[in-house]
Amino acid sequence: MPRRHMHMAGADGAALRAALRDLRTRLEVPAQFPSPVLAEADRAAADPRLPSLDATDIPFFTIDPPASVDLDQAMHLARRPGGGYRVHYAIADVAAFVTPGGALDTEAHRRVNTLYFPDGRVPLHPAVLSEGAASLLPDQTRPALLWRLDLDSDGRVETAEVRRALVRSRARLDYGGVQKAIDAGTADESLALLKDIGRLREALEVERGGISLNVPEQEIVARDGSYSLAYRAPLPADGWNAQISLMTGMAAADLMLASGTGILRTLPTAPDGAVGRLRRAAKALRIEWPHHVPYAELVRSLDPRRPAHAAFLQECTALLRGAGYTVFTGGETPSPAIHAAVVAPYTHCTAPLRRLVDRYTGELCVAAVAGADPPQWAVSALPALPERMADGSRRSNAVERESVDLVEAALLxxxxxxxxxxxxxxxxxxxxxxxxxxxxxxxxxxxxxxxxxxxxxxxxxxxxxxxxxxxxxxxxxxxx
CATH class of the missing domain: 2.40.50.140 (Nucleic acid-binding proteins)
Known part of the structure; x- marks a missing residue:
């Protein structure tokens, strides 16, 4: 589901800060990390469990909003000899720092995910890890789960594997800069391939009948002590970058399904009448939707800068409600197993600094590729994860929704x-x-x-x- 991401530059007003403090209290948002958690984080940052494989020769880069320092993913893209592409995708190895059952682990299970407020964020892990030792910051050697995905010339995944490795990012990029470099033709080959691979993966998404909603995001900006609001339509580079993450989540789901143990991100198919309601909405909005045109194809043809199209995209979010997690063990066939918007098995695995479940899916995939039994600490935690993640999502959604409402009310x-x-x-x-x-x-x-x-x-x-x-x-x- 699309989210209204917010950022705020400049100092916050006293009244708004007080209201946001009240919101944190009402939603029972965790405050400072307990001393034992901070102490364990300091020790882990100084002495992580490092892998033997050295992949620091690969010139990775990261793409994130300009102010981000909790960098979960880094990538390198290349052409394969004989055709096709190779994607190296490094994911921060949080398990290199967190000991199962320890204070850090217990606190992460309490927090579940990073929460974003207009005046700051409440992180899943202490800053010494999330913004330091575990973050894939440029010119720093870091432990990571290193994915290698080999694609054919159409962008289809032929092989996928993941193992632990040391990596080193060379550049921290942002979406606007990436879009500008690619459009101007000044991007190096690895970055330029983001467009090629991203567009191929988008075409495959359309072929599957998958859905990506290009809904404008709402931003809060402070200027000279006063606040303003603005909309930001996602750039094409946002979508291309998202396709790399989506492809990895699909590959991870396939690996876990083959191994017989895992946790999937699932979404039920739209309820009866939902598409009919959208057709009525399209008619009311005077959007032409021929019966032979699939829903996903129509969505991709819309321009969110046009009011009628933006309204229709907002209506489409109703089809993406009800997502959850499905656990399976012992080789059983999970039900449900498909994410209806992806139209394939899918899981969350690319944001372990900010989302609890990703640490577990990464660990299960490493074991699956190695042909080893998954670690007991990961398997034993699986049954409780769906409800824990659901609670975290409810709180995260409430923080996002009510923060926007609060700032809007304060401004008006x-x-x-x-x-x-x-x-x-x-x-x-x-x-x-x-x-x-x-x-x-x-x-x-x-x-x-x-x-x-x-x-x-x-x-x-x-x-x-x-x-x-x-x-x-x-x-x-x-x-x-």
Whole structure:
């Protein structure tokens, strides 16, 4: 599911900081790491378990937002002699630092994932690891799980393997810089291949009937002590980079299925009537959708900068709800085993610094490739992971949603009664008087309730702000 990522530059206001502190308390967000956890992290950072394989000759690079320092992935892309491609994908080896059953491990199971607030993040692991010894920072030798994926000329995976190795990133890149270099033709061959491989993998996704929603992201930016909101449509480079991670997650799922032990990220197929509802939405938005055109193909043809298309993409997120995790052991056939948006078995394995489950999937894949039994500490933790990850996802989603609501309410609290231009991007099917509007300026997404007339999905209307209460993190509009 697409997420509204946020970043904030500059100092936070006192009132907003206080409101965010209250939000942390209400959502029971972990505070500082306990002393035993920090002490264990310091010892692990100074003396990690290092592998014997040295792959520091491979010139890896990372791609992340500019301010990121918790770098989970590094890649190197090359052409194979005789045709096809070779992808080396290094994933931070958190298990080199975390001892099963220790203080670090226990705290990670309590936190589950990194949480992102407008004024900072609450990390899964102490900074000495997540921003230091375990992070794939440039010009630093690090332990990693090193994937090697050999692809044919169409981008299909022919072979996949993973083992522990020492790696060394050469460059820390960001999405904007990557896009600019590739568009200008100044990228070196390894980086330039990100476009070639990414587009091949996108074509295979369409062939499978997979779905990637290009929904604009909402950003919070501080300027000169005041706040503004903006939308950012993901760049093509975002999608190409995501395809490398997606491909690795699919390969990891296949390895675990072949070994008979693992945990998959799964998503049920859309409920009956969901696609029909989307067809009705497309008609209301005047989006042409011929019956012979598959849903995934239509989605890829849309431009999120166009209001009607953005509204339809927002409607599409309903088909991506209900994701979870499925555990299997003893060679049993898991059910469900497919992620409906990927249209293939898939797992999370590329972000262990920020997500608990990835440490386990990585460990199981290393054992599968080696033909060894998976470690007992990993197997014994599997049954509890789905519910633990579900709890973490609920808290993460609440942090994201309520942080955005809080900042929007704080920004608009003195503008109640004003009118704005907006686009209706969602209307409740069971109650067409209630929906969601997308404001261009300020870049706000808010709830709207009409007193009498049905809301016109996809149309631009004038709306009046009727409520903006930072205390409840709520904003509300009505037709003007």
């Amino acid at each position: 609290k003195d503008r109640v009664g004003e009118t704005f231009e907006a686009t209706v991007i969602d209307v409740k099917e069971e109650d067409p008087l209630v929906g969601t509007v997308h404001l261009e300026d300020p870049a706000v997404i808010g709830r709207i309730v009409s007193p009498a007339r049905e809301l016109p999905l996809g149309e631009r209307i004038r709306v009046r702000l009727t409520q903006a209460d930072p205390g409840t993190s709520k904003i509300l509009f009505a037709p003007a």
